[in-house]
Amino acid sequence: MKTRITEMFGIEHPIIQGGMHYVGFAEMAAAVSNAGGLGIITGLTQGTAENLSKEIARCREMTDKPFGVNLTFLPAVNPPDYPSFVEAIIKGGVKHVETAGNNPQKWLPALKENGIKVIHKCTSVRHSLKAEAIGCDAVSVDGFECGGHPGEDDVPNFILLPRAGEELKIPFVASGGMADGRSLVAALAMGAEGMNMGTRFIATVEAPVHQNVKDALVAASELDTRLIMRPLRNTERVLTNAGVERLLEKERTLGDKISFADVAPEVAGVYPLIFRDGLMDSGGWSCGMVAGLIHDIPTVKDLIDRIMAEAEMLIAQRLAGFLSETRAPVPA
Numbered sequence: 001m002k003t004r005i006t007e008m009f010g011i012e013h014p015i016i017q018g019g020m021h022y023v024g025f026a027e028m029a030a031a032v033s034n035a036g037g038l039g040i041i042t043g044l045t046q047g048t049a050e051n052l053s054k055e056i057a058r059c060r061e062m063t064d065k066p067f068g069v070n071l072t073f074l075p076a077v078n079p080p081d082y083p084s085f086v087e088a089i090i091k092g093g094v095k096h097v098e099t100a101g102n103n104p105q106k107w108l109p110a111l112k113e114n115g116i117k118v119i120h121k122c123t124s125v126r127h128s129l130k131a132e133a134i135g136c137d138a139v140s141v142d143g144f145e146c147g148g149h150p151g152e153d154d155v156p157n158f159i160l161l162p163r164a165g166e167e168l169k170i171p172f173v174a175s176g177g178m179a180d181g182r183s184l185v186a187a188l189a190m191g192a193e194g195m196n197m198g199t200r201f202i203a204t205v206e207a208p209v210h211q212n213v214k215d216a217l218v219a220a221s222e223l224d225t226r227l228i229m230r231p232l233r234n235t236e237r238v239l240t241n242a243g244v245e246r247l248l249e250k251e252r253t254l255g256d257k258i259s260f261a262d263v264a265p266e267v268a269g270v271y272p273l274i275f276r277d278g279l280m281d282s283g284g285w286s287c288g289m290v291a292g293l294i295h296d297i298p299t300v301k302d303l304i305d306r307i308m309a310e311a312e313m314l315i316a317q318r319l320a321g322f323l324s325e326t327r328a329p330v331p332a
Helices: 004-009 026-034 049-062 082-091 105-113 125-134 157-167 181-189 211-219 242-257 260-267 270-276 289-293 300-321
Strands: 015-017 039-042 067-073 096-101 117-122 138-142 172-175 195-197 225-228 236-239
Touching (some): 004 138, 026 049, 026 300, 049 067, 117 125, 125 138, 125 157, 181 195, 211 270, 242 260
Parallel strands (some): 039 067, 138 172
16 A cells, blocks of 8 residues: 555555654564554654664664664653664664654754654644644644543544544654554544554563553453543543543542652653553553554554554455445435
8 A cells, every 4th residue: 555654764665663661662663664654763762872883883783674763752850862763863874753742843854954854742733733834754643542641622533533634745654543454444544644542562572561561451341541631732542441540539539739740650660560560550652542442462463464454455445335336226
């Protein structure tokens, strides 16, 4: 399948693995890239630029296909050493970067001067248009269904994607609620040139996370995510657990007096406890509503092959069948 996204990133299938904290290691990125998608190493998960350089080198030992690095720009009193992370990406010969969080404009000149294609994650049409205006090559449009931070507009993809298609000139991929061939075909129908999957890739054999996490995704339904930190206007969609419910009770009790310090025990430092150690009630970890569509733990290759086979069948058979000449004409 050829789209503007496959052409831009030099990949076989229009499927991108989003950057995920404590998931986006070399094993994950290489597995996706080897299966024909675009794998992504999560930059800040590596901790330092030196470690990111090592992870890039490790990924190159696992795949000769294109892969990228996610770099999330966070508001912080003591921000990460972003210049050194950008330098590690450039020196590592990476040609694809997924940016997220704050406006990446400051970092675009260095990336673009080194032939790096930049796709920026956005949760609204206005932010997508800004990404286009500052020179991003593509956009990942995140609907309200997505795991992690869905923004504050609460617009689901059935509205957000067609709106992005009406406004954008650069290509975009659909993110949030993406799990299978149906997701891909729907995304293409609404104007996207591919899809970005996060949560679905966690429930794969190669995902470098504790088995408890994978089992939790298979067991979950579409009703098992929660929105936390809404009063702080830093909304995050997470899978429910005892820690998350404790946090939500604090929000209900403290109301508009709540601060980040009140919820820090349930969100700060949680990812290694859950993803590495399998302590599932530690607190909030990003998970999309797409958990309701996860029923197994395949290899990454089997998952991507299945997605593409289903998408091609839907396009060539089911949808084409609706246009069959044998159907009775619609009366004038």
